[in-house]
Amino acid sequence: MNKKIKKVAITGGTHGNELTGVYLINKFTKNPNLVKKGSFETFFMHTNLGAMKQCTRYVEKDLNRTFTKNGLNDSTLTSYEDVLAKEINQKLGPKGSDNTNVDFVMDLHSTTSNMGLSICISTEDKLSWQVAAYVKECIPELHIFSWKGDTGDTSFISSIPPSGFTIEVGSIPQGVLRADMFFETERIVQTILDFFELYNTNKLEKTYTQIEIYDNVKTVDFPRGEDDNINAMVHPNLQENGYFELKKGDPVFVTLDGENICYEDKDGLYALFINEAAYYEKGVAMCLADKKVIEL
């Protein structure tokens, strides 16, 4: 028998200009029955009301890089998002406790990168990987990206309880609602809730033993000048691609003057998170990943 899941959290608006999550939470608030299941409680919340109000990613710092244990325990950190993270940690966690208030967090994001439907997973937790594998089986076009993030493995909101991950759907411009991707994201949410209902009632047909993933290897910054300004753009060949297999010599950037800059790393890495608006300031033009099948 599984240890039952008691409470699952759906979070949206962690980045205030990623509207899919903001409006899905609005929808569930209006009609909570949409996410009500028999065997567990579903909790949902807007996480960054300040950023949502301004329709910006954050007010002072990226909330979804603020859930490190050190940061949560550091009372000298008093920015808007540092204070908010501590509040959210009390609601959903506390992180590291044996008895967190929720068992699982799915955090809803959009990206300006053309990644389609993706799960970004940052944990070794077995249950999280079973959920991801189930979702992938139900929605085969979905991709699984294994990434500890750009600041370490414990800074995402989904790291508060033992289990969770981030849902990334795009391409969607910041500040825009796209109907097709709104409903696709909702489909992923419902599939996850279905998993937990099956899990709690011991009706899952199998335990997943393998999964195809994109495993992060490194991030690549834009070519920049001495003034730190970007002096080359993502090459058009990559722009519309979510998961692009690179071969030595492929053009990956094009300078403002029109000259191609080519890929010189090993063949077979995949570019993803290509041209995400919010990553310009983080020094990330794309991530490079190994595509592989891992044992669960």
Place this chain on the structure above:
Amino acid sequence: MNKKIKKVAITGGTHGNELTGVYLINKFTKNPNLVKKGSFETFFMHTNLGAMKQCTRYVEKDLNRTFTKNGLNDSTLTSYEDVLAKEINQKLGPKGSDNTNVDFVMDLHSTTSNMGLSICISTEDKLSWQVAAYVKECIPELHIFSWKGDTGDTSFISSIPPSGFTIEVGSIPQGVLRADMFFETERIVQTILDFFELYNTNKLEKTYTQIEIYDNVKTVDFPRGEDDNINAMVHPNLQENGYFELKKGDPVFVTLDGENICYEDKDGLYALFINEAAYYEKGVAMCLADKKVIEL
């Protein structure tokens, strides 16, 4: 003989998160010869450095709605953009003078709407329309949108000198550089400079007498709830369309619950500026326009 054009201005970064213009100005700054012509001076500038630094549309208010004569003359208006507008007006204008510092402004914008290459023109000025007609002839896929704007006909930066208009290219997310559209926007800039060189040297082959335009009729807001929150999204049929001809009964929105909301206005209007991120707060989900040929 034409009255010669002495100085043409290219402005970018009027909205700080529309990066095409920001980086084209960077490019021209590095190599001014790219926009140097024999018969007139080309002036270029970043207009809203504060917004560019934050990568937001504006700091306190929309700079491109701040160039009304009343606002420019009102010393009690002291927001970041009000002060900036007065400074820019001194550089490029002053507005209403018989002897403005520049003769023409092309202001470079991007939009999250899939409008391709577009000129947004807000003036009756004959020279501006001749330029637009020349660009349309050189780049037939370009569209001309005649629009006084959402706040009146004199609030755009391009309204400072006697002649000018706005260039809109999309879809591009805010905060993103897209290589293909960067070079397409540069092509429009170069075509306009070519026009003035031909104009000044009396080498234009003709005077344009007709032009096909989309003439703004009205704007349409998102369906909203009592809390002012959007409760319907742009319908997927329209999302990827730049200029979409509407017929009675066409679905134009879909509610968060998946119900279509249909068009009930007269047949034959065109929807454009569909789902522009920056217009959510302005109450504009799309503009409706008449497609017609006008005499120049």
